[in-house]
Amino acid sequence: MVNLFRLLTAILCPLILGFACVNFILKKDCQAGILEKTGLSFTIGSGLLTLLMFICSFLGIKFPALYLILCLFSGLILALAIRKNLNGIKDSLNIFRYKPGLAQKIIIPVIALIFLYFSFHALVTPLSYWDSWAIYGFKAKALYLNQGIPLGFFTDSTKAYAHLDYPLLLPLLEAWAYTALNSWNDQLVNIIFLAYFLSLLVIFYFNLKPLIGERFSLLLTLFLVTIPRFTLFMSSSAYADVPLTVYYFVSLACLFRWFYVSQGRGFLYLSAICLGLAAWTKNEGAVICLVNFFLFIVLVLARDRAGKESFLLIGRCAGIILAIILPWLVFKGVFHVSSYLINGQNISLGVLGSNLGRIPVIFKSFVNNAFRIGDWNLFWFTAAAAVVLSLKRNFSWATGTVLLSLLLYFLSWIFIYLVTPLEINWHLANSMDRLLIQVSPSVLFLCGLFASGLSSGCRQKKAFS
Amino acid sequence: MELSLACKNKAWRAFIFFLSLIWLSWGVYCLGSFSHNNFETDKALFGLSLDDKRALVTGREFYGFLKDCERAIPPDKSLRGIFVGADKGETEFYYYRSYYFLFPRNFTQDADYIILYNLGTEGIPAGYKLAARFGPNKSILEKTGKAGE
Numbered sequence: 001m002v003n004l005f006r007l008l009t010a011i012l013c014p015l016i017l018g019f020a021c022v023n024f025i026l027k028k029d030c031q032a033g034i035l036e037k038t039g040l041s042f043t044i045g046s047g048l049l050t051l052l053m054f055i056c057s058f059l060g061i062k063f064p065a066l067y068l069i070l071c072l073f074s075g076l077i078l079a080l081a082i083r084k085n086l087n088g089i090k091d092s093l094n095i096f097r098y099k100p101g102l103a104q105k106i107i108i109p110v111i112a113l114i115f116l117y118f119s120f121h122a123l124v125t126p127l128s129y130w131d132s133w134a135i136y137g138f139k140a141k142a143l144y145l146n147q148g149i150p151l152g153f154f155t156d157s158t159k160a161y162a163h164l165d166y167p168l169l170l171p172l173l174e175a176w177a178y179t180a181l182n183s184w185n186d187q188l189v190n191i192i193f194l195a196y197f198l199s200l201l202v203i204f205y206f207n208l209k210p211l212i213g214e215r216f217s218l219l220l221t222l223f224l225v226t227i228p229r230f231t232l233f234m235s236s237s238a239y240a241d242v243p244l245t246v247y248y249f250v251s252l253a254c255l256f257r258w259f260y261v262s263q264g265r266g267f268l269y270l271s272a273i274c275l276g277l278a279a280w281t282k283n284e285g286a287v288i289c290l291v292n293f294f295l296f297i298v299l300v301l302a303r304d305r306a307g308k309e310s311f312l313l314i315g316r317c318a319g320i321i322l323a324i325i326l327p328w329l330v331f332k333g334v335f336h337v338s339s340y341l342i343n344g345q346n347i348s349l350g351v352l353g354s355n356l357g358r359i360p361v362i363f364k365s366f367v368n369n370a371f372r373i374g375d376w377n378l379f380w381f382t383a384a385a386a387v388v389l390s391l392k393r394n395f396s397w398a399t400g401t402v403l404l405s406l407l408l409y410f411l412s413w414i415f416i417y418l419v420t421p422l423e424i425n426w427h428l429a430n431s432m433d434r435l436l437i438q439v440s441p442s443v444l445f446l447c448g449l450f451a452s453g454l455s456s457g458c459r460q461k462k463a464f465s
Numbered sequence: 466m467e468l469s470l471a472c473k474n475k476a477w478r479a480f481i482f483f484l485s486l487i488w489l490s491w492g493v494y495c496l497g498s499f500s501h502n503n504f505e506t507d508k509a510l511f512g513l514s515l516d517d518k519r520a521l522v523t524g525r526e527f528y529g530f531l532k533d534c535e536r537a538i539p540p541d542k543s544l545r546g547i548f549v550g551a552d553k554g555e556t557e558f559y560y561y562r563s564y565y566f567l568f569p570r571n572f573t574q575d576a577d578y579i580i581l582y583n584l585g586t587e588g589i590p591a592g593y594k595l596a597a598r599f600g601p602n603k604s605i606l607e608k609t610g611k612a613g614e
Contacts, residue, residue: 226492
């Protein structure tokens with residue numbers, strides 16, 4: 001029982017802290033129900049918690065002390081929120097008066113059953129996928145046993161930590177779970193990934209619902225969980241690609257939401273926070289950050305025209321992203337931590353030119369991975385058909401935003417494959433699959449946008465009310 | 466306000482209906498097969514202790530050896546591992562898995578202890594002596610501090 005209580009605090013603390021942040025950022029202007037806010041809360045809260053752990057570690061505050069402080073603080077926030085918002089809580093309990101239709105009565109239990117079985121499968125197995133224990137799990141154990149970041153983490157070669165240049169969101173979050181459990185338990189730590197997976201499903205559903213209705217958004221959510229490779233990976237792999245997939249999708253969905261809702265800037269700021277957290281999760285997240293920030297600039301200027309307000313808004317978003325990734329960049333700079341993959345030696349026109357022959361190999365790997373029905377169901381066939389058939393008829397700022405983000409991200413991966421010093425077939429075999437997983441919720445969201453029939457230039461202001 | 470689906474054409478709607486049917490049937494079949502194949506293993510794992518679960522994932526014999534090393538070697542000492550696997554992949558697995566479990570003991574070249582797995586103790590390196598033996602081809606060597614001893 002004590003273990004269960006401690007396990008719950010590992011999830012509830014970031015959830016409550018995230019809820020306070022999300023409520024503050026969204027305020028009353030942006031329409032988001034309590035379930036959607038809960039999904040956003042864990043996503044945002046877990047990332048910001050790890051940032052706090054990173055900074056506090058260098059200020060000499062050990063993880064157990066931080067855990068106690070944050071538990072008390074979360075309890076205080078919860079008590080104040082309940083006292084202040086008693087009416088709001090009573091209103092939100094209306095979800096229990098929800099009367100499902102036939103489609104909902106079939107689809108929701110199927111989604112729940114799939115999620116519950118894979119949760120059971122994940123929670124009974126200790127970390128077993130290679131990177132999950134060899135890279136992230138190992139670092140998490142080191143952080144937990146040291147109750148903070150060890151002094152020699154970046155400089156002591158005898159410590160032999162793999163991939164020093166990888167950001168620390170996931171190892172810190174796992175160390176948080178170990179601290180909460182008061183033991184190194186690499187089995188129950190899987191609950192973190194289940195929380196991310198559930199948050200993704202909730203946010204995915206609520207962002208599609210205003211566009212294509214409840215039944216079809218539930219259907220697309222069911223489509224998402226019936227992609228075997230996706231569901232198994234998101235629930236059981238314990239890779240950093242799990243939070244990265246969530247941050248990428250949430251940043252895109254929030255950006256899209258802001259563009260289509262006239263009031264407030266809350267979703268724009270949430271999108272910026274998710275971009276910063278993506279860069280704090282994996283090095284690929286830095287690419288996502290750059291790609292989507294470019295879209296920020298395009299959309300802000302498109303919506304509000306180039307003016308003082310627009311530039312201030314872009315500046316604020318840049319500030320939010322920098323505030324999140326700056327601590328990590330500073331420490332990388334101080335300790336001269338560099339990437340073996342992307343550095344001054346790899347990135348040159350000469351290297352790029354000499355490796356152009358890899359392009360057919362890359363596309364062949366993409367096709368071989370994406371069109372394996374046993375892993376991906378009909379997903380990539382359907383997505384390809386949807387893009388080709390709908391592009392002309394349903395191209396708009398909405399679909400253009402998402403499509404451009406995906407295309408730029410794919411192009412960045414092609415660039416990485418062209419400059420990688422690793423043997424190309426080995427690199428493709430170990431990463432192409434994960435790239436497809438990272439983009440799949442966003443691709444399915446794009447299919448939903450095509451299905452909603454949003455016509456060019458049309459702003460559906462009422463869609464989210 | 467709910468936006469209706471773009472496609473009003475009956476043929477398209479029928480196509481989407483059958484596509485959904487195939488997608489969901491295949492998806493549920495694949496996930497169901499996975500669940501069926503893994504349910505007994507998962508059920509068995511459910512009743513085991515954390516150590517037993519780790520043993521199942523790592524390999525019982527190798528995990529048992531790591532637990533013996535954990536008991537025999539103090540946490541503040543350094544290690545070097547010499548493993549022999551069926552192939553390069555298995556050897557790497559033994560190396561990284563032992564590093565993962567035996568941490569905070571660090572792996573260095575000039576280590577206080579050497580752990581040997583699937584390897585006999587013929588030709589003990591200079592400066593080390595046999596500290597413990599846990600079975601054929603599973604042993605720990607300890608640094609003596611004197612070369613040639």
